Amino acid sequence: MAGRWTSRVDEVAALWLPRREASSPADLRHAKRLRTLAAVSLTALPVVPLALSLAMPVSSALPLGTALWASASLLAAAGAIVRGRAPEDVAPPLEPVVPDLSAAYDLFAGLVTVHDLRGNVLSVHGRDAAEHLTLMRDPAGRGFIEQIHISDRITFLSAIDILRQGGDRATVDIRIERRTLPIEGEQFVYMSCELAPLRDDNGRLVAILAQSRDVSQEAGLRAEAAARTAEAVSANDAKTRFLAAVSHELRTPLNAILGFSDVLAGEYFGKLENDRQREYVGLIHKSGEHLLSVVNTMLDMSKIEAGRYELMPEPFGVAEAVSACEAMLSHQATEKGVKLASRITRGIGEINADQRAFQQILINLVGNAIKFTDQGGVVTIDAEADGAMLKLSVSDTGIGIAADKLALLGQPFVQIQNDYTRRYEGTGLGLSLVKGLVALHGGELSIRSREGEGTVIVVTLPRDGSGIACAEQEEARTPVTVEFPPRLKDCDVAPAAEGGRFEGKSLNEERGYGTAQAKTA
Numbered sequence: 001m002a003g004r005w006t007s008r009v010d011e012v013a014a015l016w017l018p019r020r021e022a023s024s025p026a027d028l029r030h031a032k033r034l035r036t037l038a039a040v041s042l043t044a045l046p047v048v049p050l051a052l053s054l055a056m057p058v059s060s061a062l063p064l065g066t067a068l069w070a071s072a073s074l075l076a077a078a079g080a081i082v083r084g085r086a087p088e089d090v091a092p093p094l095e096p097v098v099p100d101l102s103a104a105y106d107l108f109a110g111l112v113t114v115h116d117l118r119g120n121v122l123s124v125h126g127r128d129a130a131e132h133l134t135l136m137r138d139p140a141g142r143g144f145i146e147q148i149h150i151s152d153r154i155t156f157l158s159a160i161d162i163l164r165q166g167g168d169r170a171t172v173d174i175r176i177e178r179r180t181l182p183i184e185g186e187q188f189v190y191m192s193c194e195l196a197p198l199r200d201d202n203g204r205l206v207a208i209l210a211q212s213r214d215v216s217q218e219a220g221l222r223a224e225a226a227a228r229t230a231e232a233v234s235a236n237d238a239k240t241r242f243l244a245a246v247s248h249e250l251r252t253p254l255n256a257i258l259g260f261s262d263v264l265a266g267e268y269f270g271k272l273e274n275d276r277q278r279e280y281v282g283l284i285h286k287s288g289e290h291l292l293s294v295v296n297t298m299l300d301m302s303k304i305e306a307g308r309y310e311l312m313p314e315p316f317g318v319a320e321a322v323s324a325c326e327a328m329l330s331h332q333a334t335e336k337g338v339k340l341a342s343r344i345t346r347g348i349g350e351i352n353a354d355q356r357a358f359q360q361i362l363i364n365l366v367g368n369a370i371k372f373t374d375q376g377g378v379v380t381i382d383a384e385a386d387g388a389m390l391k392l393s394v395s396d397t398g399i400g401i402a403a404d405k406l407a408l409l410g411q412p413f414v415q416i417q418n419d420y421t422r423r424y425e426g427t428g429l430g431l432s433l434v435k436g437l438v439a440l441h442g443g444e445l446s447i448r449s450r451e452g453e454g455t456v457i458v459v460t461l462p463r464d465g466s467g468i469a470c471a472e473q474e475e476a477r478t479p480v481t482v483e484f485p486p487r488l489k490d491c492d493v494a495p496a497a498e499g500g501r502f503e504g505k506s507l508n509e510e511r512g513y514g515t516a517q518a519k520t521a
Helices: 002-013 025-053 058-085 129-133 150-164 216-266 275-306 318-336 355-371 403-408 430-440 466-475
Strands: 111-115 121-125 170-177 188-199 205-214 313-317 339-344 350-354 378-386 389-396 444-450 454-462
Touching: 025 058, 111 129, 121 129, 150 170, 150 188, 150 205, 188 216, 216 275, 275 430, 313 318, 313 355, 318 339, 318 355, 318 378, 350 355, 355 378, 355 389, 355 430, 355 454, 403 444, 430 444, 430 454, 454 466
Parallel strands: 339 378
Antiparallel strands: 111 121, 111 205, 170 188, 188 205, 313 350, 378 389, 389 454, 444 454
Protein backbone atom coordinates (compact mmCIF):
# COMPACT_ATOMS: atom_id res chain seq x y z
CA MET A 1 0.00 0.00 0.00
CA ALA A 2 2.90 2.31 0.77
CA GLY A 3 4.15 1.78 -2.75
CA ARG A 4 0.81 2.78 -4.28
CA TRP A 5 0.69 5.91 -2.10
CA THR A 6 4.24 6.76 -3.17
CA SER A 7 3.27 6.53 -6.82
CA ARG A 8 0.26 8.77 -6.19
CA VAL A 9 2.49 11.30 -4.44
CA ASP A 10 4.93 11.33 -7.36
CA GLU A 11 2.08 11.90 -9.81
CA VAL A 12 0.72 14.84 -7.81
CA ALA A 13 4.20 16.35 -7.15
CA ALA A 14 5.13 16.11 -10.83
CA LEU A 15 2.42 18.67 -11.61
CA TRP A 16 4.13 21.50 -9.67
CA LEU A 17 7.75 20.38 -9.07
CA PRO A 18 10.40 20.75 -11.83
CA ARG A 19 11.73 17.49 -13.25
CA ARG A 20 15.28 16.78 -12.09
CA GLU A 21 17.93 15.14 -14.16
CA ALA A 22 19.61 11.95 -13.09
CA SER A 23 21.71 12.67 -10.03
CA SER A 24 24.06 10.85 -7.72
CA PRO A 25 22.96 7.75 -5.77
CA ALA A 26 22.92 9.76 -2.56
CA ASP A 27 20.44 12.24 -4.07
CA LEU A 28 18.23 9.37 -5.27
CA ARG A 29 18.18 7.82 -1.83
CA HIS A 30 17.32 11.17 -0.30
CA ALA A 31 14.39 11.63 -2.72
CA LYS A 32 13.11 8.11 -2.00
CA ARG A 33 13.07 8.80 1.74
CA LEU A 34 11.08 12.01 1.23
CA ARG A 35 8.50 10.22 -0.94
CA THR A 36 8.04 7.45 1.63
CA LEU A 37 7.68 10.03 4.40
CA ALA A 38 5.02 11.91 2.43
CA ALA A 39 3.05 8.70 1.80
CA VAL A 40 3.10 7.68 5.45
CA SER A 41 2.13 11.20 6.50
CA LEU A 42 -0.91 11.25 4.21
CA THR A 43 -1.96 7.79 5.46
CA ALA A 44 -1.75 8.97 9.08
CA LEU A 45 -3.86 12.09 8.47
CA PRO A 46 -7.34 10.38 9.10
CA VAL A 47 -5.95 7.82 11.55
CA VAL A 48 -4.76 10.20 14.25
CA PRO A 49 -8.09 12.10 14.74
CA LEU A 50 -10.03 8.81 14.74
CA ALA A 51 -7.78 7.33 17.41
CA LEU A 52 -8.17 10.43 19.60
CA SER A 53 -11.99 10.38 19.19
CA LEU A 54 -12.07 7.11 21.15
CA ALA A 55 -10.82 8.95 24.23
CA MET A 56 -12.39 12.40 23.86
CA PRO A 57 -15.25 14.15 22.13
CA VAL A 58 -15.10 14.37 18.35
CA SER A 59 -15.22 18.17 18.47
CA SER A 60 -11.92 18.18 20.35
CA ALA A 61 -10.29 15.13 18.80
CA LEU A 62 -10.55 16.43 15.22
CA PRO A 63 -8.57 19.70 15.59
CA LEU A 64 -6.14 18.22 18.12
CA GLY A 65 -5.42 15.18 15.95
CA THR A 66 -4.87 17.35 12.92
CA ALA A 67 -2.44 19.54 14.85
CA LEU A 68 -0.50 16.54 16.15
CA TRP A 69 -0.33 15.09 12.64
CA ALA A 70 0.98 18.35 11.18
CA SER A 71 3.62 18.71 13.90
CA ALA A 72 4.83 15.15 13.53
CA SER A 73 4.97 15.45 9.75
CA LEU A 74 7.02 18.65 9.90
CA LEU A 75 9.49 17.20 12.38
CA ALA A 76 9.89 14.03 10.35
CA ALA A 77 10.42 16.03 7.15
CA ALA A 78 13.01 18.24 8.82
CA GLY A 79 14.87 15.20 10.11
CA ALA A 80 14.87 13.58 6.68
CA ILE A 81 16.20 16.73 5.06
CA VAL A 82 18.99 17.11 7.61
CA ARG A 83 19.94 13.47 7.22
CA GLY A 84 19.98 13.83 3.46
CA ARG A 85 22.37 16.79 3.66
CA ALA A 86 24.72 15.04 6.08
CA PRO A 87 27.88 13.82 4.31
CA GLU A 88 27.95 10.16 3.62
CA ASP A 89 31.12 8.22 3.16
CA VAL A 90 33.20 11.43 2.97
CA ALA A 91 36.88 10.71 3.12
CA PRO A 92 38.86 12.67 5.76
CA PRO A 93 41.03 15.52 4.38
CA LEU A 94 44.51 14.47 3.39
CA GLU A 95 47.42 15.94 5.31
CA PRO A 96 49.83 17.93 3.12
CA VAL A 97 52.71 15.77 2.04
CA VAL A 98 56.06 17.55 2.11
CA PRO A 99 58.41 16.22 -0.58
CA ASP A 100 61.48 14.57 0.90
CA LEU A 101 64.46 16.29 -0.67
CA SER A 102 66.80 16.04 2.30
CA ALA A 103 69.73 14.85 0.22
CA ALA A 104 69.48 17.91 -2.02
CA TYR A 105 68.94 20.31 0.87
CA ASP A 106 72.11 19.06 2.57
CA LEU A 107 74.11 20.35 -0.40
CA PHE A 108 72.84 23.93 -0.07
CA ALA A 109 75.15 26.53 1.48
CA GLY A 110 74.26 27.95 4.87
CA LEU A 111 71.42 26.75 7.11
CA VAL A 112 68.38 25.26 5.32
CA THR A 113 65.14 24.87 7.25
CA VAL A 114 61.76 23.55 6.10
CA HIS A 115 58.82 25.37 7.73
CA ASP A 116 55.12 24.67 7.83
CA LEU A 117 52.61 27.35 6.91
CA ARG A 118 52.79 28.84 10.41
CA GLY A 119 56.55 29.11 10.42
CA ASN A 120 57.32 26.10 12.59
CA VAL A 121 60.48 24.25 11.61
CA LEU A 122 59.84 20.72 10.33
CA SER A 123 63.41 19.74 9.47
CA VAL A 124 66.94 21.19 9.44
CA HIS A 125 69.44 20.74 6.61
CA GLY A 126 72.27 22.61 4.91
CA ARG A 127 75.95 22.18 4.22
CA ASP A 128 76.85 24.59 7.05
CA ALA A 129 74.07 23.54 9.42
CA ALA A 130 76.46 22.23 12.08
CA GLU A 131 78.36 25.52 12.15
CA HIS A 132 75.17 27.59 12.42
CA LEU A 133 73.71 25.38 15.14
CA THR A 134 76.71 26.17 17.35
CA LEU A 135 75.59 29.82 17.32
CA MET A 136 71.91 29.24 18.12
CA ARG A 137 69.64 26.94 20.08
CA ASP A 138 67.69 24.06 18.55
CA PRO A 139 65.47 25.63 15.83
CA ALA A 140 62.95 22.75 15.70
CA GLY A 141 59.29 23.68 16.12
CA ARG A 142 58.87 27.23 17.35
CA GLY A 143 62.55 27.43 18.31
CA PHE A 144 63.62 29.25 15.16
CA ILE A 145 61.00 32.03 15.43
CA GLU A 146 61.48 32.45 19.18
CA GLN A 147 65.20 33.12 18.67
CA ILE A 148 64.58 35.92 16.14
CA HIS A 149 64.94 39.45 17.49
CA ILE A 150 61.53 40.67 18.58
CA SER A 151 61.55 43.56 16.08
CA ASP A 152 62.42 41.18 13.20
CA ARG A 153 59.77 38.54 13.86
CA ILE A 154 57.02 40.52 12.17
CA THR A 155 59.25 40.95 9.13
CA PHE A 156 59.92 37.20 8.97
CA LEU A 157 56.24 36.28 9.37
CA SER A 158 55.31 38.88 6.76
CA ALA A 159 57.68 37.18 4.32
CA ILE A 160 55.95 33.86 5.01
CA ASP A 161 52.58 35.51 4.44
CA ILE A 162 53.78 36.74 1.03
CA LEU A 163 54.41 33.14 0.02
CA ARG A 164 51.06 32.02 1.41
CA GLN A 165 49.37 34.61 -0.80
CA GLY A 166 51.01 33.19 -3.91
CA GLY A 167 54.43 34.84 -3.93
CA ASP A 168 57.33 33.08 -5.62
CA ARG A 169 60.05 34.12 -3.19
CA ALA A 170 60.91 36.49 -0.35
CA THR A 171 64.14 37.75 1.18
CA VAL A 172 64.46 39.14 4.68
CA ASP A 173 67.33 40.12 6.99
CA ILE A 174 66.93 38.99 10.59
CA ARG A 175 68.91 38.82 13.81
CA ILE A 176 69.16 35.51 15.69
CA GLU A 177 70.00 35.51 19.37
CA ARG A 178 73.26 33.74 20.15
CA ARG A 179 73.24 30.63 22.28
CA THR A 180 75.83 32.14 24.62
CA LEU A 181 76.56 35.82 25.02
CA PRO A 182 80.22 36.53 24.14
CA ILE A 183 82.34 38.64 26.43
CA GLU A 184 83.05 41.00 23.53
CA GLY A 185 80.87 41.00 20.48
CA GLU A 186 77.33 41.22 19.24
CA GLN A 187 74.47 39.57 21.10
CA PHE A 188 72.78 38.66 17.82
CA VAL A 189 73.89 36.91 14.65
CA TYR A 190 72.91 38.78 11.49
CA MET A 191 71.40 36.40 8.93
CA SER A 192 69.93 36.82 5.47
CA CYS A 193 67.02 34.45 4.78
CA GLU A 194 65.77 33.57 1.33
CA LEU A 195 62.37 31.91 1.40
CA ALA A 196 60.77 29.84 -1.38
CA PRO A 197 57.44 27.95 -1.48
CA LEU A 198 57.13 24.16 -1.76
CA ARG A 199 53.95 23.19 -3.64
CA ASP A 200 52.28 19.90 -4.50
CA ASP A 201 51.16 18.71 -7.93
CA ASN A 202 47.96 20.78 -7.64
CA GLY A 203 49.88 23.97 -6.89
CA ARG A 204 48.84 24.00 -3.23
CA LEU A 205 51.39 25.39 -0.78
CA VAL A 206 52.52 22.58 1.55
CA ALA A 207 55.72 23.98 3.13
CA ILE A 208 58.25 26.78 2.99
CA LEU A 209 61.96 26.39 2.34
CA ALA A 210 64.30 28.91 4.03
CA GLN A 211 68.01 29.24 3.27
CA SER A 212 69.83 31.35 5.89
CA ARG A 213 73.36 32.72 5.63
CA ASP A 214 75.47 34.40 8.30
CA VAL A 215 76.07 38.01 7.18
CA SER A 216 77.40 39.37 10.47
CA GLN A 217 80.65 40.47 8.83
CA GLU A 218 78.81 42.39 6.10
CA ALA A 219 76.54 43.97 8.70
CA GLY A 220 79.59 45.06 10.69
CA LEU A 221 81.12 46.66 7.61
CA ARG A 222 77.89 48.51 6.86
CA ALA A 223 77.69 49.77 10.44
CA GLU A 224 81.32 50.90 10.30
CA ALA A 225 80.74 52.70 7.00
CA ALA A 226 77.65 54.43 8.44
CA ALA A 227 79.61 55.47 11.53
CA ARG A 228 82.43 56.88 9.43
CA THR A 229 79.96 58.74 7.23
CA ALA A 230 78.32 60.26 10.29
CA GLU A 231 81.76 61.15 11.65
CA ALA A 232 82.70 62.83 8.36
CA VAL A 233 79.46 64.79 8.30
CA SER A 234 80.04 65.87 11.88
CA ALA A 235 83.62 66.88 11.11
CA ASN A 236 82.50 68.89 8.09
CA ASP A 237 79.84 70.55 10.24
CA ALA A 238 82.42 71.38 12.87
CA LYS A 239 84.81 72.71 10.22
CA THR A 240 82.19 75.01 8.74
CA ARG A 241 81.09 76.29 12.13
CA PHE A 242 84.69 76.84 13.16
CA LEU A 243 85.49 78.82 10.02
CA ALA A 244 82.36 80.91 10.40
CA ALA A 245 83.05 81.59 14.08
CA VAL A 246 86.71 82.48 13.52
CA SER A 247 85.88 84.66 10.53
CA HIS A 248 83.19 86.48 12.48
CA GLU A 249 85.49 87.09 15.42
CA LEU A 250 88.31 88.38 13.18
CA ARG A 251 86.22 91.03 11.47
CA THR A 252 85.92 93.32 14.50
CA PRO A 253 89.67 93.76 15.18
CA LEU A 254 90.42 93.91 11.46
CA ASN A 255 87.98 96.76 10.97
CA ALA A 256 89.65 98.58 13.85
CA ILE A 257 93.11 98.01 12.32
CA LEU A 258 91.96 99.28 8.94
CA GLY A 259 90.18 102.27 10.42
CA PHE A 260 93.10 103.40 12.58
CA SER A 261 95.62 102.81 9.78
CA ASP A 262 93.45 105.06 7.57
CA VAL A 263 93.56 107.72 10.30
CA LEU A 264 97.34 107.44 10.59
CA ALA A 265 97.83 107.50 6.82
CA GLY A 266 95.63 110.60 6.58
CA GLU A 267 97.68 112.33 9.33
CA TYR A 268 94.47 113.60 10.96
CA PHE A 269 96.10 113.87 14.41
CA GLY A 270 99.57 114.98 13.38
CA LYS A 271 102.03 114.44 10.62
CA LEU A 272 104.21 111.38 10.46
CA GLU A 273 107.90 112.11 10.92
CA ASN A 274 109.31 110.34 7.83
CA ASP A 275 108.48 108.33 4.73
CA ARG A 276 109.35 105.02 6.38
CA GLN A 277 106.52 105.52 8.89
CA ARG A 278 104.13 106.29 6.08
CA GLU A 279 105.31 103.13 4.26
CA TYR A 280 104.75 100.98 7.36
CA VAL A 281 101.25 102.40 7.88
CA GLY A 282 100.45 101.65 4.25
CA LEU A 283 101.69 98.08 4.65
CA ILE A 284 99.54 97.63 7.76
CA HIS A 285 96.50 98.85 5.88
CA LYS A 286 97.24 96.71 2.85
CA SER A 287 97.80 93.57 4.94
CA GLY A 288 94.61 94.15 6.94
CA GLU A 289 92.71 94.75 3.72
CA HIS A 290 93.92 91.43 2.32
CA LEU A 291 93.12 89.51 5.51
CA LEU A 292 89.63 90.98 5.72
CA SER A 293 88.94 89.97 2.14
CA VAL A 294 89.91 86.39 3.04
CA VAL A 295 87.66 86.51 6.11
CA ASN A 296 84.74 87.75 4.03
CA THR A 297 85.28 84.96 1.50
CA MET A 298 85.28 82.38 4.30
CA LEU A 299 82.04 83.83 5.65
CA ASP A 300 80.41 83.65 2.23
CA MET A 301 81.52 80.04 1.77
CA SER A 302 80.16 79.13 5.19
CA LYS A 303 76.81 80.68 4.34
CA ILE A 304 76.60 78.85 1.02
CA GLU A 305 77.49 75.49 2.57
CA ALA A 306 74.95 76.08 5.34
CA GLY A 307 72.28 77.05 2.82
CA ARG A 308 71.89 80.47 4.44
CA TYR A 309 73.22 82.74 1.71
CA GLU A 310 70.37 85.13 1.03
CA LEU A 311 70.00 86.34 -2.55
CA MET A 312 68.20 89.62 -3.17
CA PRO A 313 67.45 89.71 -6.91
CA GLU A 314 66.86 93.02 -8.63
CA PRO A 315 67.16 94.23 -12.23
CA PHE A 316 70.38 96.06 -13.08
CA GLY A 317 72.40 96.83 -16.17
CA VAL A 318 74.99 94.28 -17.22
CA ALA A 319 77.20 96.87 -18.93
CA GLU A 320 77.30 99.03 -15.80
CA ALA A 321 78.26 96.05 -13.62
CA VAL A 322 81.09 95.05 -15.97
CA SER A 323 82.34 98.64 -16.12
CA ALA A 324 82.34 98.87 -12.32
CA CYS A 325 84.38 95.68 -12.04
CA GLU A 326 86.78 96.95 -14.69
CA ALA A 327 87.24 100.22 -12.83
CA MET A 328 87.91 98.43 -9.52
CA LEU A 329 90.60 96.15 -10.96
CA SER A 330 92.18 98.48 -13.52
CA HIS A 331 94.75 99.77 -11.02
CA GLN A 332 95.78 96.20 -10.11
CA ALA A 333 96.14 95.32 -13.79
CA THR A 334 98.18 98.47 -14.50
CA GLU A 335 100.57 97.76 -11.63
CA LYS A 336 101.25 94.27 -13.00
CA GLY A 337 101.53 95.37 -16.61
CA VAL A 338 98.46 93.45 -17.77
CA LYS A 339 95.99 94.90 -20.25
CA LEU A 340 92.36 94.70 -19.05
CA ALA A 341 89.65 95.04 -21.69
CA SER A 342 85.93 94.39 -21.99
CA ARG A 343 83.63 93.63 -24.95
CA ILE A 344 79.89 94.00 -24.39
CA THR A 345 77.33 93.47 -27.17
CA ARG A 346 74.94 96.31 -27.89
CA GLY A 347 71.50 96.15 -26.39
CA ILE A 348 72.47 93.57 -23.82
CA GLY A 349 70.07 95.23 -21.41
CA GLU A 350 69.48 94.15 -17.80
CA ILE A 351 69.60 90.97 -15.79
CA ASN A 352 67.49 90.06 -12.78
CA ALA A 353 69.98 88.76 -10.22
CA ASP A 354 71.65 89.56 -6.92
CA GLN A 355 73.86 92.50 -7.86
CA ARG A 356 76.33 91.95 -5.02
CA ALA A 357 76.78 88.27 -5.95
CA PHE A 358 77.09 89.19 -9.64
CA GLN A 359 79.83 91.68 -8.86
CA GLN A 360 81.52 89.11 -6.61
CA ILE A 361 81.63 86.61 -9.46
CA LEU A 362 83.20 89.13 -11.82
CA ILE A 363 85.74 90.40 -9.27
CA ASN A 364 86.88 86.91 -8.35
CA LEU A 365 87.28 85.73 -11.94
CA VAL A 366 88.87 88.89 -13.33
CA GLY A 367 91.08 89.50 -10.29
CA ASN A 368 92.49 86.00 -10.41
CA ALA A 369 92.94 86.13 -14.16
CA ILE A 370 95.11 89.21 -13.61
CA LYS A 371 96.99 87.46 -10.80
CA PHE A 372 97.86 84.44 -12.93
CA THR A 373 98.78 86.47 -16.04
CA ASP A 374 102.34 87.70 -16.44
CA GLN A 375 103.41 91.15 -17.56
CA GLY A 376 102.37 91.94 -21.10
CA GLY A 377 99.40 89.58 -21.00
CA VAL A 378 95.77 90.37 -21.74
CA VAL A 379 92.61 89.75 -19.67
CA THR A 380 89.31 90.16 -21.49
CA ILE A 381 85.73 90.33 -20.22
CA ASP A 382 83.00 89.40 -22.73
CA ALA A 383 79.25 89.71 -22.13
CA GLU A 384 76.53 88.71 -24.59
CA ALA A 385 72.90 87.63 -24.60
CA ASP A 386 72.26 84.05 -25.64
CA GLY A 387 68.48 83.75 -25.84
CA ALA A 388 67.10 83.80 -22.29
CA MET A 389 70.61 83.42 -20.86
CA LEU A 390 73.43 85.85 -20.17
CA LYS A 391 76.84 84.54 -21.19
CA LEU A 392 79.85 85.99 -19.36
CA SER A 393 83.37 85.02 -20.43
CA VAL A 394 86.63 85.89 -18.71
CA SER A 395 89.70 84.92 -20.73
CA ASP A 396 93.40 85.47 -20.13
CA THR A 397 96.77 84.68 -21.67
CA GLY A 398 98.20 83.47 -18.38
CA ILE A 399 99.93 80.31 -17.21
CA GLY A 400 96.96 78.03 -17.91
CA ILE A 401 96.07 74.74 -16.26
CA ALA A 402 97.07 71.22 -17.18
CA ALA A 403 94.19 69.02 -18.36
CA ASP A 404 94.79 66.41 -15.65
CA LYS A 405 94.49 69.08 -12.94
CA LEU A 406 91.11 70.53 -13.91
CA ALA A 407 89.17 67.94 -11.92
CA LEU A 408 90.85 69.05 -8.69
CA LEU A 409 89.73 72.65 -8.98
CA GLY A 410 86.69 74.17 -7.35
CA GLN A 411 87.16 72.50 -3.98
CA PRO A 412 87.58 74.78 -0.94
CA PHE A 413 91.20 75.45 0.05
CA VAL A 414 92.53 73.55 -2.98
CA GLN A 415 95.11 75.11 -5.27
CA ILE A 416 97.02 73.53 -8.10
CA GLN A 417 100.65 73.57 -7.03
CA ASN A 418 103.33 73.70 -9.69
CA ASP A 419 106.38 75.72 -10.48
CA TYR A 420 104.21 78.70 -11.40
CA THR A 421 101.40 78.80 -8.90
CA ARG A 422 103.72 78.52 -5.92
CA ARG A 423 104.66 82.11 -6.60
CA TYR A 424 101.09 83.35 -6.09
CA GLU A 425 99.27 83.96 -2.83
CA GLY A 426 95.73 82.78 -2.21
CA THR A 427 93.49 80.57 -0.07
CA GLY A 428 91.94 78.41 -2.78
CA LEU A 429 88.41 79.62 -1.96
CA GLY A 430 87.79 81.84 -4.98
CA LEU A 431 86.46 79.32 -7.49
CA SER A 432 84.46 77.50 -4.81
CA LEU A 433 82.71 80.75 -3.99
CA VAL A 434 82.08 81.49 -7.67
CA LYS A 435 80.63 78.03 -8.28
CA GLY A 436 78.39 78.37 -5.25
CA LEU A 437 77.06 81.79 -6.31
CA VAL A 438 76.48 80.64 -9.88
CA ALA A 439 74.60 77.58 -8.63
CA LEU A 440 72.40 79.72 -6.38
CA HIS A 441 71.36 81.66 -9.50
CA GLY A 442 70.57 78.46 -11.37
CA GLY A 443 73.46 79.01 -13.78
CA GLU A 444 76.37 76.97 -15.09
CA LEU A 445 80.14 77.39 -15.08
CA SER A 446 82.60 75.85 -17.52
CA ILE A 447 86.34 76.11 -18.04
CA ARG A 448 88.67 75.61 -20.97
CA SER A 449 92.38 75.84 -20.33
CA ARG A 450 95.70 74.86 -21.84
CA GLU A 451 98.91 74.98 -19.87
CA GLY A 452 101.15 77.84 -20.94
CA GLU A 453 98.50 79.42 -23.22
CA GLY A 454 95.72 80.69 -20.98
CA THR A 455 92.27 79.99 -19.62
CA VAL A 456 88.68 80.81 -20.59
CA ILE A 457 85.92 80.68 -17.98
CA VAL A 458 82.30 80.91 -19.14
CA VAL A 459 79.43 81.68 -16.74
CA THR A 460 75.85 81.31 -17.98
CA LEU A 461 73.01 82.85 -15.94
CA PRO A 462 69.24 83.13 -16.58
CA ARG A 463 68.48 86.74 -17.48
CA ASP A 464 64.99 86.72 -15.95
CA GLY A 465 66.05 85.30 -12.59
CA SER A 466 64.11 82.07 -13.11
CA GLY A 467 67.01 80.05 -11.70
CA ILE A 468 66.63 81.81 -8.35
CA ALA A 469 62.87 81.16 -8.38
CA CYS A 470 63.47 77.42 -8.92
CA ALA A 471 65.88 77.31 -6.01
CA GLU A 472 63.32 79.05 -3.80
CA GLN A 473 60.62 76.54 -4.74
CA GLU A 474 62.87 73.57 -4.07
CA GLU A 475 63.95 74.74 -0.63
CA ALA A 476 60.72 76.56 0.29
CA ARG A 477 63.01 79.40 1.20
CA THR A 478 61.85 81.94 3.75
CA PRO A 479 63.84 84.92 5.10
CA VAL A 480 65.87 83.83 8.12
CA THR A 481 68.34 85.50 10.42
CA VAL A 482 71.84 84.21 9.85
CA GLU A 483 73.26 82.74 13.04
CA PHE A 484 76.92 82.40 13.85
CA PRO A 485 78.26 79.85 13.81
CA PRO A 486 75.77 78.60 11.22
CA ARG A 487 74.47 75.06 11.34
CA LEU A 488 74.64 72.87 8.28
CA LYS A 489 71.44 71.74 6.58
CA ASP A 490 70.75 69.72 3.42
CA CYS A 491 71.06 71.98 0.43
CA ASP A 492 70.94 70.76 -3.15
CA VAL A 493 73.37 72.82 -5.21
CA ALA A 494 73.47 72.39 -8.95
CA PRO A 495 76.88 71.08 -10.04
CA ALA A 496 79.14 73.44 -11.92
CA ALA A 497 81.57 72.44 -14.60
CA GLU A 498 84.93 71.24 -13.45
CA GLY A 499 87.98 73.43 -13.48
CA GLY A 500 89.27 76.78 -12.38
CA ARG A 501 92.22 78.06 -10.40
CA PHE A 502 90.65 81.31 -9.33
CA GLU A 503 90.25 82.70 -5.87
CA GLY A 504 88.30 85.75 -4.78
CA LYS A 505 86.78 88.01 -2.18
CA SER A 506 83.82 90.14 -1.20
CA LEU A 507 83.07 93.62 -2.44
CA ASN A 508 84.73 96.57 -0.80
CA GLU A 509 81.38 97.85 0.43
CA GLU A 510 81.08 94.67 2.50
CA ARG A 511 84.27 95.56 4.31
CA GLY A 512 82.82 98.62 5.97
CA TYR A 513 85.32 101.13 4.65
CA GLY A 514 85.94 102.96 1.42
CA THR A 515 88.66 102.04 -1.06
CA ALA A 516 89.21 102.32 -4.78
CA GLN A 517 91.08 99.03 -5.20
CA ALA A 518 89.60 95.50 -5.06
CA LYS A 519 91.78 92.70 -3.73
CA THR A 520 91.65 88.97 -4.29
CA ALA A 521 92.65 86.28 -1.80
